[in-house]
Amino acid sequence: MLLLKIALIISTIGSASSSSLADRGRVLDIDGIPYYAGGIPISRLNTKCAHKLVNAVAQVDGIDLLPFTVMENSAGSFGVDELYATVAQYEKQDDVFTPAFLKAVYLQSSERDYLPVSSVDANSLENALGDFNINLLTTSGNITGQSLLLTTQTIDGLAKGPYFVSPSTGNIYKAHRIYSDDNLAFVQGIVSDEQGGYLSLPALTENVMAKSIAVPSRLYSSVTAEKPLAGLRFGVKDIFHVKGVATSGGNRAYFYHSGAQNATGPAVQRLIDLGAVLVGKMGTVQFANGDRPTADWVDLHAPFNPRGDGYQNPSGSSTGPGVGIGAYEWLDLAVGSDTGGSMRGPAGSQGIFGNRPSTGAISLDHVIPLSPVSDSAGVFARSGAVGGSYTSLVQRHTTCI
Ligand SMILES: *[C@@H]1O[C@H](CO)[C@@H](O)[C@H](O)[C@H]1NC(C)=O
Numbered sequence: 001m002l003l004l005k006i007a008l009i010i011s012t013i014g015s016a017s018s019s020s021l022a023d024r025g026r027v028l029d030i031d032g033i034p035y036y037a038g039g040i041p042i043s044r045l046n047t048k049c050a051h052k053l054v055n056a057v058a059q060v061d062g063i064d065l066l067p068f069t070v071m072e073n074s075a076g077s078f079g080v081d082e083l084y085a086t087v088a089q090y091e092k093q094d095d096v097f098t099p100a101f102l103k104a105v106y107l108q109s110s111e112r113d114y115l116p117v118s119s120v121d122a123n124s125l126e127n128a129l130g131d132f133n134i135n136l137l138t139t140s141g142n143i144t145g146q147s148l149l150l151t152t153q154t155i156d157g158l159a160k161g162p163y164f165v166s167p168s169t170g171n172i173y174k175a176h177r178i179y180s181d182d183n184l185a186f187v188q189g190i191v192s193d194e195q196g197g198y199l200s201l202p203a204l205t206e207n208v209m210a211k212s213i214a215v216p217s218r219l220y221s222s223v224t225a226e227k228p229l230a231g232l233r234f235g236v237k238d239i240f241h242v243k244g245v246a247t248s249g250g251n252r253a254y255f256y257h258s259g260a261q262n263a264t265g266p267a268v269q270r271l272i273d274l275g276a277v278l279v280g281k282m283g284t285v286q287f288a289n290g291d292r293p294t295a296d297w298v299d300l301h302a303p304f305n306p307r308g309d310g311y312q313n314p315s316g317s318s319t320g321p322g323v324g325i326g327a328y329e330w331l332d333l334a335v336g337s338d339t340g341g342s343m344r345g346p347a348g349s350q351g352i353f354g355n356r357p358s359t360g361a362i363s364l365d366h367v368i369p370l371s372p373v374s375d376s377a378g379v380f381a382r383s384g385a386v387g388g389s390y391t392s393l394v395q396r397h398t399t400c401i
């Protein structure tokens, strides 16, 4: 009996040490807007400074995450004009950033590997900080004058934009705004695992059927020659495999049977490499076939066409990508496929741009096939300029030789 008890205790300890615990992130509400703070820290504030942050920023009881903003400045000095111009630009460019993220601000030079911001004139900024409710401005540069400002901080590896920081651990998390997918365009929202793969979005807000989609700040990336699609958000028809998440092909049994994928298809990866930001897997007729909405959509509900009374036929089979681009301003591109009209149909039904590149122009590796002799990947966009660049950018280089 005693031996049995010891064996039990040992086996309990054994299983405890092999159990895993993961932070899947949190949903926060700022002025009525839901935000998702990722569970994966992307940088860290030293905790001594984190305590100063707590003192400076009005803390809400029981909430261990505080919004803050990283600002970039290209001029040598930072004063009132730069502060107003920067806030105006962030509000115009980004739907995630709001002035609520300004309670604490970290100022860095936009010349990343170059000098820190050389000087901040605290005295001249004092009133302007009050205008924006900025309780704390911290920078790695020199601060002249006396005020609420605090110097000494260097935070590595952060792009400009809004974030959440945990005062108890110093961990810094990306800020995502949560939108609800009222038209059921998505099968699931996904977020970067910060290691080249993706995780299913674990956050949900309350809606009748709609899922939640989390979009990261557009300020995190800037357009460069290598990243011409920086900041553009996109979703993909759920026949394209994406590393880390399961593919449904519009079929529940396939989703649960196939499990998480190990690789992202080149037609999707190329967009990511060019700077576009993947936010979710989108609805498809089962296996990209020819089902009629809504009669034949049994495993998943057909997405709702945003036009007319909201109950028009959305066409298929790239139904989710077509509906998403028709319905959501916060989504810029959606990748679908066309075998016998699956891009052309939804583009017409939703009143958006859709293209069907020649079969073979775009790699369909890591994509569930329908008929390889006719399958082609395509893209939907509300702007012809944005959509048109997809084919030229994603096309296999071999076809250009
Ligand atoms: C900050 O001030 C020190 C001392 O005056 C000076 O040596 C240093 O170069 C200054 N740093 C910057 C970034 O301007």
Ligand SMILES: *[C@@H]1O[C@H](CO)[C@@H](O)[C@H](O)[C@H]1NC(C)=O
Pocket (backbone or CB within 6 Å): 258, 259, 260, 261, 262
């Ligand atoms: C991913 O790789 C693992 C390990 O090789 C394998 O067991 C699993 O079946 C793969 N998943 C898919 C969807 O191919």
